[in-house]
Amino acid sequence: MSGLENIGVKIINPLTPQTDGVSGNADAILHELVALLETYIDSGENSAIDLHSLPLTPTDYELLRATLAEGEVHANINAVGNTEVRETLYPGVWWLTYYNVEGDIVADLLEVIDVPEILKAPAEDIRDGLVRLRDLLTQME
Amino acid sequence: MNEPDTLGASLTRTGISRRSFLKFCTAMASLMALPPSAAYAMADALQRTQRQSVIWLSFQECTGCVESLTRSFDPTLEQMIFEMISLDYQHTLQAASGTAAESAREQAMKASYGKYLLIVDGSIPTKDGGVYSTVAGISNYDMLVETAKGAAAIVSVGTCSSYGGIPHANPNPTGAVAVTDIIKDKPVMNVPGCPPIPSVIAGVLAYFVTYGKLPELDHLNRPKVFFADTIHDRCYRRPFYDQGKFAKTFDDEGARNGWCLYELGCKGPTTYNACATIKWNGGVSFPIESGHGCLGCSEPNFWDKGSFYQPLPTPLADNAPVIAAATLGGIAVGTVAAVVSRKHQADIGTKEGK
Amino acid sequence: MDLLQFARGPALTWAFAIFVFGMSWRLLGILLLKRRPDYSEPRHATSWPGAIKLIITRSWPRREFRPRTVFGLSVGYIFHFGLVIVVFGFAPHIMFFRSLTGLDWPNLPNAVIYISGAITIAALIIVLGRRLTNPVMRLLSNFDDYFSWFVTITPVVTGMLAVAHLGARYETLLAVHILSIALLLVWFPFGKLMHSALIFISRGTTGALFERKGASI
Incomplete structure (x- = not known):
């Protein structure tokens, strides 16, 4: 059965919570973050975890929020709706929440990287911006 | 006709920032359960490639499928699929009409023969020589067969083009059939639904544009990621x-x-x-x-x-x-x-x- | 037409038709038979109390034979009761009967149904094992016995699989389940499953005869 790994698996219905409301997946994510940070330090390879690809209970979310907490950087990107970029208490671990214009979450990721790609100004956009600024100055002269 | 047009250039022209585009790719990757890294690869690859030429044929249909996609609740993200493709022919959406419209289809076919994506909504009547639905005097059957010849792949959007749908319902007065009943020699993906979920349409199109092939399909040619x-x-x-x-x-x-x-x-x-x-x-x-x-x-x-x-x-x-x-x-x-x-x-x- | 449409449509229609046709044919054919005239003086004027009495007493093992028959009899009772619970207690089955007869009654919790189904299957396997291992029973058994067993257990097994979504897609499992019921209905009037109706007729007839003669029941 080749090609089995190409079939995406998406689990959205939350697990039936245990008595304490924790499914164990939050704990698994935290351990995976440790492994991903180790890889990043060793090889510089960045990575991400899609929080929608795992069944998480509301308590799992709270546990992740409480453990990762707020770091030093908090940015909002205003591009077709808001995108919230928050550094966690652990430098290099970022929590990115993508909202659409209506404010619904369309993607929820944990990224392990020095600066998330979406924060950086893309080279092409910089070039386009330069052109626009030059044009503006020419018009003003 | 348009010059060969990269998606990056098109984004600049329409004033969509690359961040917005990366965001779209992230949302689509998450929706399709692709690994998060796929979003960057997707954004990167798409910026450089030419916009995918798409010919959209509407046959015996109610336009509900097009409405589903174009009037989706969150139009800004899902409609960004229209930035990724060059929609060269679509009755409802195109400005051209009459002979100009039909020549747009012929030109698009010629310009990217063997490479364009053919989207079909609506079933195809076959009874009495297919007279029950024609466009510019051409029967749906003839138009499908002719346009399918140069298509890299075909996407049947909606239950009508996927299985025959409501026109196919008993007693099926027009002899309506699905695309797969006529076209046997091309990869066909069915995205059924009356109408299909807009993000599903956008997701599978984004997948094709990114990877140049259809996603994994099940026994009814449906993308497994959404229809498993x-x-x-x-x-x-x-x-x-x-x-x-x-x-x-x-x-x-x-x-x-x-x-x-x-x-x-x-x-x-x-x-x-x-x-x-x-x-x-x-x-x-x-x-x-x-x-x-x-x-x-x-x-x-x-x-x-x-x-x-x-x-x-x-x-x-x-x-x-x-x-x-x-x-x-x-x-x-x-x-x-x-x-x-x-x-x-x-x-x-x-x-x-x- | 897919398999489920075939099962719910023509397969069930034909099965119902053959079932009611066979049942009325066989029951009438037996009930309208000529009775042998009995010229002797009847011991009791009315014979029906004997019929009822025998139907009840024969449903319980006689003391003399009890050690030998109690096992087979209790396993038999277990799967008969299990079948009744599953067939008449499961909500989708009640819906099925309601669509046919308009009658409605409250359903049992699904957990009860699942347990009854499992016990029924186990009991049916045990009775088949007994039939195969006991030399006398084996000698007495013919195709009818084995086939009647098969058409009885199949709906239970396929029903359990459909509920558990095991082995195939639900629409296929449901279709196979309905087809197995169609097979049961078709075979019912013509095989030994007909005992469900005839057992009361034959016991009742014997009981009435005994009552008339004054034999102990």
């Missing part, structure tokens, strides 16, 4: 089914408590679609969440599988006349059998008497 599970499997009311708690009418105690709608004819257990997870109107709800059973609109022949309100395990036909007739027949045969037996008994009796 039944509505019932993913339904939030499933626990009530498992407990045997059913609403008996639409306004009883069970209905108010949100119990399972199986007895009210819900087709969730036999319907493969993503409504229960992705939901509709930007994730607001889906039919069952609004208190109505699933109609099974993304399944073949959904219109001919009995009433929407008839529970799944009940007989489809009205069997009362057949049962009555068979009972009478049985009584007749039984009586004849008894008469014969009695005569036989009487014969034995007389023999014994002698």
Whole structure:
């Protein structure tokens, strides 16, 4: 059965919570973050975890929020709706929440990287911006 | 005609920032359950490539599928699919009309022969030479066969082009068939639904544009990532089914408590679609969440599988006349059998008497 | 037409037709038979109390034979009761009967149904094992016995699989389940499953005869 790994698996219905409301997946994510940070330090390879690809209970979310907490950087990107970029208490671990214009979450990721790609100004956009600024100055002269 | 147009250039022209585009790719990757790194690869690859030429043919349809995609609740993100493609022909959306419109299709076919993606919504009438639906004097059948020749792949959007849909329903006066009934030599992906979920349409198109091939398909040519599970499997009311708690009418105690709608004819257990997870109107709800059973609109022949309100395990036909007739027949045969037996008994009796 | 449409449509219609045709044919054919005239003086004026009495007493093992028959009899009772619970207690089945007869009654919790179904299957396997291992029973058994056993257990097994969504897609499992019921209905009037109706007729007839003669029941 080749090609089995190409079939995406998406689990959205939350697990039936245990008595304490924790499914164990939050704990698994935290351990995976440790492994991903180790890889990043060793090889510089960045990575991400899609929080929608795992069944998480509301308590799992709270546990992740409480453990990762707020770091030093908090940015909002205003591009077709808001995108919230928050550094966690652990430098290099970022929590990115993508909202659409209506404010619904369309993607929820944990990224392990020095600066998330979406924060950086893309080279092409910089070039386009330069052109626009030059044009503006020419018009003003 | 347009110069070969990279997506990056097109984005600049339309004032869409690359961040917005990266965001779109992230949302699509998450939706398609691709690894998060795929979003960057997707964004990177797409910026450099030419916009995918798409020819969209509408046959016997109601435009509901186009409406679903273009008037989706969250148009800004899902409509970004239109930035990724160069929609060279689409009746409803294009500005050109008449001869100009048809020549746009011919030019697009010529310009990227063998590479364009063909999207079809609506079924194709085949009866009486296909006269029941024509565009510019060309029958749907001829147009499909001609346009399919140069297509890299075909996407049937909606139940009509996927399975024949409502035009195909009994007695099917126009002899309507699905795309796969006509085109046998091209990869065809079915995205059924009446209409399909907009993010599903956008997601599979984004996949094709990114990877240049169709995603993994199931036995009915549906993308597995969205059509692997039944509505019932993913339904939030499933626990009530498992407990045997059913609403008996639409306004009883069970209905108010949100119990399972199986007895009210819900087709969730036999319907493969993503409504229960992705939901509709930007994730607001889906039919069952609004208190109505699933109609099974993304399944073949959904219109001919009995009433929407008839529970799944009940007989489809009205069997009362057949049962009555068979009972009478049985009584007749039984009586004849008894008469014969009695005569036989009487014969034995007389023999014994002698 | 897919398999489920075929099962719910023509397959069920034909099965119902053959079932009611066969039942009325066989029952009438037996009930209308000529009775042998009995010229002796009846011991009791009415014979029906004997019929009822015998139907009840024969449903219980006689003390003399009890050690030998109690096992087979209790396993038999277990799967008969299990079948009744599953067939008449499961909500989708009640819906099926309601669509045919208009009658409705409250359903049992699904957990009860699942347990009864499992016990029924186990008991049916035990009775088949007994039939195969006991030399006398084996000698007495013919195709009818084995086939009647098969058409009885198949709907239970396929029903359990459909409920558990095991082995195939739900629509296929449900279709196979309905087809297995169609097979049961078709075979019912013509095989030994007909005992479900005839057992009361034959016991009642014997009981009435005994009552008339004054034999102990």
